[in-house]
Amino acid sequence: REVSLEPGESLSFTVDVKDFLDIPTPGMYILQCHFYPELKRLSDESEQRVSSNKLTLEVKPSPSAAAATSLPVSPESAQILRPEPMPPDQVLTYILTARQKSHWNQFFLYFDLERMLSRDPARKRRFRAESEDGRLSMIEHYKLELSQATIEKEIATIPVDFRIEKTMYTENEGTVTVIQWFDYRTFREKKRFTYYLSQHDGIWRVYDYTVDNLGTE
Numbered sequence: 001r002e003v004s005l006e007p008g009e010s011l012s013f014t015v016d017v018k019d020f021l022d023i024p025t026p027g028m029y030i031l032q033c034h035f036y037p038e039l040k041r042l043s044d045e046s047e048q049r050v051s052s053n054k055l056t057l058e059v060k061p062s063p064s065a066a067a068a069t070s071l072p073v074s075p076e077s078a079q080i081l082r083p084e085p086m087p088p089d090q091v092l093t094y095i096l097t098a099r100q101k102s103h104w105n106q107f108f109l110y111f112d113l114e115r116m117l118s119r120d121p122a123r124k125r126r127f128r129a130e131s132e133d134g135r136l137s138m139i140e141h142y143k144l145e146l147s148q149a150t151i152e153k154e155i156a157t158i159p160v161d162f163r164i165e166k167t168m169y170t171e172n173e174g175t176v177t178v179i180q181w182f183d184y185r186t187f188r189e190k191k192r193f194t195y196y197l198s199q200h201d202g203i204w205r206v207y208d209y210t211v212d213n214l215g216t217e
Contacts, residue, residue: 016128017031023057027059028056028057030054030055031057032052032055034052083110083205086204087167087204088167088195091176091197092178092195095107095109095111095206099158099159100159100160102158104147108146110203111205111207112205116206116208117138117139117142154191159180159181159182160182161181163179164177169204172200173196173197174197174204175195175196175197176194176197178192180192180193187217189216190217191211191213191214192211192212193210194210196208
């Protein structure tokens with residue numbers, strides 16, 4: 001795009017350096033940008049330009065299995081849980097059944113937790129600014145908040161019953177509509193949840209949802 005600035009005006013915007021660079025090796029890097037008043041045409045450095053300040057980047061190695069957060073383990077078999085390829089409607093059946101049994105590791109197994117917490121703009125900005133360890137810590141804290149129902153209580157509340165209403169999906173995107181019932185002391189509440197899923201490497205994961213109240217019974 002073309003932007004015109006009058007004297008005294010300024011423009012700022014945020015870009016993700018990962019859109020322009022691939023840094024496969026851990027280490028310390030210095031990032032500096034050069035701004036040209038027109039499209040750069042020459043391969044040398046003779047054209048007029050303005051250079052930015054230098055930004056130091058620390059790229060840490062990926063955490064080992066021992067250093068990372070604990071791997072999810074099945075409470076029934078004590079085996080490490082790994083997501084398996086299954087269609088979107090079966091993913092939701094797995095998730096909701098796990099919630100009914102209060103098996104949190106299984107409940108979170110098919111959630112894209114990074115995308116879930118990034119739905120909040122402020123949390124997304126903080127997540128992108130964190131180191132790898134900081135991001136893992138944020139995800140674990142997000143899981144804790146969900147499990148304690150301090151945020152997003154609709155998805156954390158245990159349904160006494162549920163029924164898959166409709167499933168639609170293409171190669172990489174899908175939606176599953178589920179009718180869920182919740183028991184309270186004097187009434188039963190009925191809600192329609194629409195779950196949004198994406199597929200990567202054969203695994204469908206939930207990354208968003210909406211809720212419609214359908215009244216009480």
